[in-house]
Amino acid sequence: MEKNLIYQQLAQFWNTGMPFNQLLGLTISKFDAKESEISFVWQDKLIGNPLQKILHGGVTAAALDLAGGVVAAANIIEQLDDLSPEKIQQSLSRLGTIDLRTDYLRPGRGESFIATAKIIRSGSKVAVARMELHNEQGDHIAFGTGTYMVG
Amino acid sequence: MEKNLIYQQLAQFWNTGMPFNQLLGLTISKFDAKESEISFVWQDKLIGNPLQKILHGGVTAAALDLAGGVVAAANIIEQLDDLSPEKIQQSLSRLGTIDLRTDYLRPGRGESFIATAKIIRSGSKVAVARMELHNEQGDHIAFGTGTYMVG
Amino acid sequence: MEKNLIYQQLAQFWNTGMPFNQLLGLTISKFDAKESEISFVWQDKLIGNPLQKILHGGVTAAALDLAGGVVAAANIIEQLDDLSPEKIQQSLSRLGTIDLRTDYLRPGRGESFIATAKIIRSGSKVAVARMELHNEQGDHIAFGTGTYMVG
Amino acid sequence: MEKNLIYQQLAQFWNTGMPFNQLLGLTISKFDAKESEISFVWQDKLIGNPLQKILHGGVTAAALDLAGGVVAAANIIEQLDDLSPEKIQQSLSRLGTIDLRTDYLRPGRGESFIATAKIIRSGSKVAVARMELHNEQGDHIAFGTGTYMVG
Numbered sequence: 001m002e003k004n005l006i007y008q009q010l011a012q013f014w015n016t017g018m019p020f021n022q023l024l025g026l027t028i029s030k031f032d033a034k035e036s037e038i039s040f041v042w043q044d045k046l047i048g049n050p051l052q053k054i055l056h057g058g059v060t061a062a063a064l065d066l067a068g069g070v071v072a073a074a075n076i077i078e079q080l081d082d083l084s085p086e087k088i089q090q091s092l093s094r095l096g097t098i099d100l101r102t103d104y105l106r107p108g109r110g111e112s113f114i115a116t117a118k119i120i121r122s123g124s125k126v127a128v129a130r131m132e133l134h135n136e137q138g139d140h141i142a143f144g145t146g147t148y149m150v151g
Numbered sequence: 152m153e154k155n156l157i158y159q160q161l162a163q164f165w166n167t168g169m170p171f172n173q174l175l176g177l178t179i180s181k182f183d184a185k186e187s188e189i190s191f192v193w194q195d196k197l198i199g200n201p202l203q204k205i206l207h208g209g210v211t212a213a214a215l216d217l218a219g220g221v222v223a224a225a226n227i228i229e230q231l232d233d234l235s236p237e238k239i240q241q242s243l244s245r246l247g248t249i250d251l252r253t254d255y256l257r258p259g260r261g262e263s264f265i266a267t268a269k270i271i272r273s274g275s276k277v278a279v280a281r282m283e284l285h286n287e288q289g290d291h292i293a294f295g296t297g298t299y300m301v302g
Numbered sequence: 303m304e305k306n307l308i309y310q311q312l313a314q315f316w317n318t319g320m321p322f323n324q325l326l327g328l329t330i331s332k333f334d335a336k337e338s339e340i341s342f343v344w345q346d347k348l349i350g351n352p353l354q355k356i357l358h359g360g361v362t363a364a365a366l367d368l369a370g371g372v373v374a375a376a377n378i379i380e381q382l383d384d385l386s387p388e389k390i391q392q393s394l395s396r397l398g399t400i401d402l403r404t405d406y407l408r409p410g411r412g413e414s415f416i417a418t419a420k421i422i423r424s425g426s427k428v429a430v431a432r433m434e435l436h437n438e439q440g441d442h443i444a445f446g447t448g449t450y451m452v453g
Numbered sequence: 454m455e456k457n458l459i460y461q462q463l464a465q466f467w468n469t470g471m472p473f474n475q476l477l478g479l480t481i482s483k484f485d486a487k488e489s490e491i492s493f494v495w496q497d498k499l500i501g502n503p504l505q506k507i508l509h510g511g512v513t514a515a516a517l518d519l520a521g522g523v524v525a526a527a528n529i530i531e532q533l534d535d536l537s538p539e540k541i542q543q544s545l546s547r548l549g550t551i552d553l554r555t556d557y558l559r560p561g562r563g564e565s566f567i568a569t570a571k572i573i574r575s576g577s578k579v580a581v582a583r584m585e586l587h588n589e590q591g592d593h594i595a596f597g598t599g600t601y602m603v604g
Contacts, residue, residue, distance in 0.1 A: 019198040020207035023174070047170040056171035057216040057248045062209020069208075097208045098579055099552065099600055101252045101403050103430055103447060105423045120445060121407045125578050126551055126602060128405055130445070143422060143432070145405060145447060147552055147600055149579060249428055250401065250449055252554050254581055254598060256574045271596060272558045276427050277400055277451060279556055281596065294573060294583070296556060296598060298401055298449055300428060321500040322509035325476070349472040358473035359518040359550045364511020371510075399510045403554045 006077060006088065007031040014070070024059060026066055029114075033078040033122075036070035038063050038115040048108075055108030060133055060142045065100050067117035068129035068146035075122045076150045096149045098126070103143040110135025117146075125151045157228060157239065158182040165221070175210060177217055180265075184229040184273075187221035189214050189266040199259075206259030211284055211293045216251050218268035219280035219297035226273045227301045247300045249277070254294040261286025268297075276302040308379060308390065309333040316372070326361060328368055331416075335380040335424075338372035340365050340417040350410075357410030362435055362444045367402050369419035370431035370448035377424045378452045398451045400428070405445040412437025419448075427453045459530060459541065460484040467523070477512060479519055482567075486531040486575075489523035491516050491568040501561075508561030513586055513595045518553050520570035521582035521599035528575045529603045549602045551579070556596040563588025570599075578604045 011028040014021065021027075024046065030037030040063060048056025076091050077083070113135050121128035131144035162179040165172065172178075175197065181188030191214060199207025227242050228234070264286050272279035282295035313330040316323065323329075326348065332339035342365060350358025378393050379385070415437050423430035433446035464481040467474065474480075477499065483490035493516060501509025529544050530536070566588050574581035584597035 017201055018207075019196045019201065020210060021199075023196050024209070045170045045174050048172075050168055050170065051244070056169075056213060057220075057251065058175070058209055058213020059171060061212035061216070061251065061253070062207060065208040065212070093202070096258075097253075097255050099252060099254045099581070099598075100208065100212065101250060101447060101554070102212070102248075103250045103422070103449075104248050105430065107247075120405070120442070125604075128407065128445075128552070140422070143430075143447070145403060145445070145552075147405075151578075250430070250447075252403070252598065254573070254600075256581065271556070271593070276453075279401070279558065279596075291573070294581075294598070296401075296554060296596070298556075302427075319503055320509075321498045321503065322512060323501075325498050326511070347472045347476050350474075352470055352472065353546070358471075358515060359522075359553065360477070360511055360515020361473060363514035363518070363553065363555070364509060367510040367514070395504070398560075399557050401554060401556045402510065402514065403552060404514070405552045406550050409549075 002083060003077060006083065007074060010073065021066060024062060026063055028070055031070055031074060033074040034119060036067050036074065036117045038067045039112065041112045042110060052107065053109065057104060060104065060108055061100065061102045063113065063115040063133060064102055064131040064142065064144035065097055065146060067115040067131050068144065069095065069097060069148060071117040071119050071129050072127040072148035072150055075119055075127050079124065094149060094151060098147040098149055100146045101144060105143060106139055106141050108141050110137065110139065112136045153234060154228060157234065158225060161224065172217060175213060177214055179221055182221055182225060184225040185270060187218050187225065187268045189218045190263065192263045193261060203258065208255060211255065211259055212251065212253045214264065214266040214284060215253055215282040215293065215295035216248055216297060218266040218282045219295065220246065220248060220299060222268040222270050222280050223278040223299035223301055226270055226278050230275065245300060245302060249298040249300055251297045252295060256294060257290055257292050259292050261288065261290065263287045304385060305379060308385065309376060312375065323368060326364060328365055330372055333372055333376060335376040336421060338369050338376065338419045340369045341414065343414045344412060354409065359406060362406065362410055363402065363404045365415065365417040365435060366404055366433040366444065366446035367399055367448060369417040369433050370446065371397065371399060371450060373419040373421050373431050374429040374450035374452055377421055377429050381426065396451060396453060400449040400451055402448045403446060407445060408441055408443050410443050412439065412441065414438045455536060456530060459536065460527060463526065474519060477515060479516055481523055484523055484527060486527040487572060489520050489527065489570045491520045492565065494565045495563060505560065506562065510557060513557065513561055514553065514555045516566065516568040516586060517555055517584040517595065517597035518550055518599060520568040520584045521597065522548065522550060522601060524570040524572050524582050525580040525601035525603055528572055528580050532577065547602060547604060551600040551602055553599045554597060558596060559592055559594050561594050563590065563592065565589045
């Protein structure tokens, strides 16, 4: 319960206080130690290829990286005994992406998009997440694998 | 000579006609069949982590993907006998990122950044490039490997 | 029906005619255009770390690569109209691994192991598969993503 | 000096006490905190594709993983103040591959092969190395990137 409140507050902070996420319109819509979800809608400024009107590969990578980072953050918090704001902030300051693989499966077309992440390795030092990007029609646009420093 | 002119025209088109590249300020500064170079300067909107003032991982991935895509494009053109605008456009329409791995080595701090790409596999169907991101002080911020569809 | 027979014959050929697969004891136990399965049992010669008695990372990579290659091969055959032995052999001669990512999630301990692959991108030139390695207790030892040349 | 002696002893132990390395004939020929080198010679049992007589992708991955693991091990030792055998063994017991990407650039043909690794990130918890595989004629067969747990 308390943790869900922490996740809500963090989601709100990250949705409003992260310049690049706001620039792209990336919004955390689910935040959990098992799964996370990022939503965003089509905007012309996200176009990578004007002839084909598809998302830039960097937009896809940014959404997948954020989804993976969110579920990794939840795994950090899940392992804390002390849930004071100071301890949470100190622990999250160690969070960072070590590496990210993105597989571009289909052209990034759609009106709205959802990036989801599932944790597949949760350790005290390193976490690994698998991510997917779908559009509003359920087309599977991209897959991703991210390794995150968590401790 | 003629090819260099084509590269110049393509660089100009991609620097001014790609919305997401313009949003991030990504500029092609070198375009060649062996190497390419992308430049961009720090802007607060590129911040991923406001507490630490570092680049969002999606910015790094976008710059590396563009650098790799440019050198892959040059490899497509290098294999063409017919250099008519129609043939070039048709050939480049097949260009697409298949997968991209980004290794985040150091925090993305700096005033200006250069992403470079070298071709390491140049085939008729698939090309592979290795990329690096450095800041103006020469700090090595990220490494990348990208596989591109070219035919 | 006919394709299933082809898959059976190919599995038999690859199980008995591929020296490195035989050296490791890798056996194709499922061969399909959607999924494939590779089985192998513990042998002391597969040890990478003698102090901990766990599989060498190269064994894991070899099993995942074979699983992905098998499902990619089935996707090549699935796209053929002409199922003559000559055409099949000619088409499969183009099969090759472009790149492979392996995520080592848990120590490779167990008595027997199963590597499974699912196709996530099936094109005329490139296929992408996701793989998993489990032991006989269902422990999830590794994840993989492979990109294959298929045309 | 003392460290070079430790590297020599470790190389000897790994060359003779690791069953899978011996099965493949992988031999550590250079062991340093900046670079490492693994040598092996062609053997028919390493064949992945009998029609084309080329190395199995798992052999390439195993050689690259070992090269990266060796240079990561040297980076662990480089950070130790106490070089007692107990401390070295305890520290190396934490070494493990987190993930490995292999890019297969050319068919694995040749009489002898050298895998080299360079460290590109050396931290107290995670190290990253880049690897290359060449044959005796200098043909560049594969590239790799490995992330290793080191603390």
